[in-house]
Amino acid sequence: MDFPHLLALVRRGDELAWEAFVRQFQSRVFGLAYHYTAQAEDARDLTQDVFVRIYQNLALVPDAEGCLPWIIRITRNACIDHLRRRKARPPLWDLPADEMFDLRSSDQNPEEAHLEAVRKGMVHRALQELTDLNREIILLKEIQGLSLEEIAAILEVPVGTVKSRSNRARLELAQKLSAAGLCSADVGG
Amino acid sequence: MNDFHENPNPHIAPPLGPEAALDLTRSILARTSGSPCQRLQDLACAFVDGELEADQSTLVRAHLDHCDACAALVKTLTQTQAVLPNLVELDPGPWFTQRVLRATVHLPPRPAFDLGRAWKQLMHRPRIALEAAYLGAAASLMGVYLPLPLPHLAAKVPALVQPLTQPLGASAQRIAGQVVQAEQRTTASLEAFPLRPRNARSLWQRLSARFKTKIQSFRKAEPRAPKNSAEGKKAPPANP
Numbered sequence: 001m002d003f004p005h006l007l008a009l010v011r012r013g014d015e016l017a018w019e020a021f022v023r024q025f026q027s028r029v030f031g032l033a034y035h036y037t038a039q040a041e042d043a044r045d046l047t048q049d050v051f052v053r054i055y056q057n058l059a060l061v062p063d064a065e066g067c068l069p070w071i072i073r074i075t076r077n078a079c080i081d082h083l084r085r086r087k088a089r090p091p092l093w094d095l096p097a098d099e100m101f102d103l104r105s106s107d108q109n110p111e112e113a114h115l116e117a118v119r120k121g122m123v124h125r126a127l128q129e130l131t132d133l134n135r136e137i138i139l140l141k142e143i144q145g146l147s148l149e150e151i152a153a154i155l156e157v158p159v160g161t162v163k164s165r166s167n168r169a170r171l172e173l174a175q176k177l178s179a180a181g182l183c184s185a186d187v188g189g
Numbered sequence: 190m191n192d193f194h195e196n197p198n199p200h201i202a203p204p205l206g207p208e209a210a211l212d213l214t215r216s217i218l219a220r221t222s223g224s225p226c227q228r229l230q231d232l233a234c235a236f237v238d239g240e241l242e243a244d245q246s247t248l249v250r251a252h253l254d255h256c257d258a259c260a261a262l263v264k265t266l267t268q269t270q271a272v273l274p275n276l277v278e279l280d281p282g283p284w285f286t287q288r289v290l291r292a293t294v295h296l297p298p299r300p301a302f303d304l305g306r307a308w309k310q311l312m313h314r315p316r317i318a319l320e321a322a323y324l325g326a327a328a329s330l331m332g333v334y335l336p337l338p339l340p341h342l343a344a345k346v347p348a349l350v351q352p353l354t355q356p357l358g359a360s361a362q363r364i365a366g367q368v369v370q371a372e373q374r375t376t377a378s379l380e381a382f383p384l385r386p387r388n389a390r391s392l393w394q395r396l397s398a399r400f401k402t403k404i405q406s407f408r409k410a411e412p413r414a415p416k417n418s419a420e421g422k423k424a425p426p427a428n429p
C-alpha cells in the first residue's frame with residue numbers, strides 16, 4: 001500500500017492502518033531517540049510521545065516524501081526538550097549499547113552479527129563524545145540521510161554551516177573511533 | 190611525511206585501555222599536523238565519498254601509500270561511513286507497538302480540518318500585521334482606480350478604506366503613505382507624457398525643436414555665445 005493511501009486510512013480512524021503506520025516508523029524514531037538520549041527506556045518513552053503527538057495532529061502529517069523529515073523533526077525536538085529537562089537529573093546506568101544493537105542482527109551468522117553489534121556500539125558511544133552540533137549533524141545527515149537543506153531548516157543554521165561542519169564532525173568521529181580501536185574490532189571484537 | 194618515516198617506532202599496537210587510546214589520539218594528531226597531512230584531512234571525506242577529481246585522488250593515494258597515520262584515518266573514516274547508515278533503525282522491543290497502540294486507543298484523532306485550529310495557525314503567522322496592511326493598501330488601490338460596477342459604491346470606497354488603514358498602526362500608515370505617493374507620481378508622469386496619436390511628433394522631438402530655435406535666437410542676439418546650454422536657456426529669448 002502506498003503511503004498517501006495508508007495515511008488517508010489512518011485519518012479515517014482505521015486501527016489496522018494506524019498499527020501499520022506505527023510499525024513503519026517506530027524503529028526509525030526509536031533509533032534516533034536512542035542516539036540522542038543514550039538511554040533505551042527514555043528513548044522508548046520519547047518514541048511513544050512522538051506517536052501520540054502524530055496521532056493528535058494527523059491533519060498536519062505531510063502526505064508525500066515530506067513525512068519522514070517531519071517525523072524526524074518532531075522526534076529531534078522532543079529529544080532536545082528531554083535532554084534539557086534531564087540536565088538536572090543525571091541518567092541512570094543503562095543496558096550496554098552493544099546489547100541494544102545485538103537485538104536486531106539475527107539474520108547474519110552469530111560471529112559476524114556480534115562484530116557488527118560491537119562496531120555499532122562503538123560508533124554510538126563515540127557519538128556521545130562529540131559536541132552537540134557535530135553529533136546532530138552526523139545523526140541527521142549520515143544516519144538519517146537528510147539533505148543539507150532539511151538539516152539547516154531543522155537546526156536553524158545556514159546550509160553552509162551544515163556543509164562545513166559535516167566534514168569536521170566526520171573527522172572528529174573517526175579520530176574518536178580510531179582511539180577506541182574501531183579498526184582492531186575486525187580482529188578481536 | 191618524511192618525518193613520519195624517520196620515527197623509530199612507527200607501528201603502535203592497537204590500544205586497549207583509555208590511557209593508551211588517548212596516547213594514540215595524541216600521536217595521530219601529532220603526526221597529522223604537518224601540512225600535507227592537514228591538506229589530506231581537508232580532502233579525506235570527499236576522497237572516501239569518491240567526490241574528488243581524478244588528479245586529486247591520485248595525489249591522496251600517493252600520500253596514503255607513504256603515511257600510515259593518514260592511511261589509518263582514511264580507513265577509520267571508510268569503516269565509520271559503512272557503519273553509520275546501519276544505525277538508522279533500532280528495534281524498540283517486541284511489545285513496543287502494542288504499548289503505542291494502548292496509549293493512542295482512547296485518544297480521538299483530530300479531524301482532518303479544524304476551523305478553530307486553522308484560524309489559530311493563521312494568526313500565528315509572524316507577518317500577519319504586515320500582510321493585512323498590504324491587503325488593505327491593495328484593496329484601497331483597487332477600490333479607487335478600478336471601475337466598479339456600482340458608481341455610488343465606488344465613490345464611497347476611499348472613505349471606507351481610510352478609517353480601515355488608520356488603526357493598523359504606524360507601519361500600515363507608512364505603507365499606505367508610500368502607496369499614495371507612488372500613485373501621485375504615476376499620475377503625474379502619465380499626465381506629463383500623454384498618449385500621442387501615431388503620426389504626431391514625440392515630446393522629445395518637440396522639446397529639441399524648441400531648444401534649437403532658442404539657441405538660434407540666442408546666437409543672433411549675442412555672437413560670442415556661452416558654451417553652456419543652461420545659461421543659453423536663461424538668456425532672454427529674442428524671438429524672430
Ligand SMILES: [Zn+2]
Pocket residue numbers: 190220221225226229252256258259260
Ligand atoms: Zn599524512
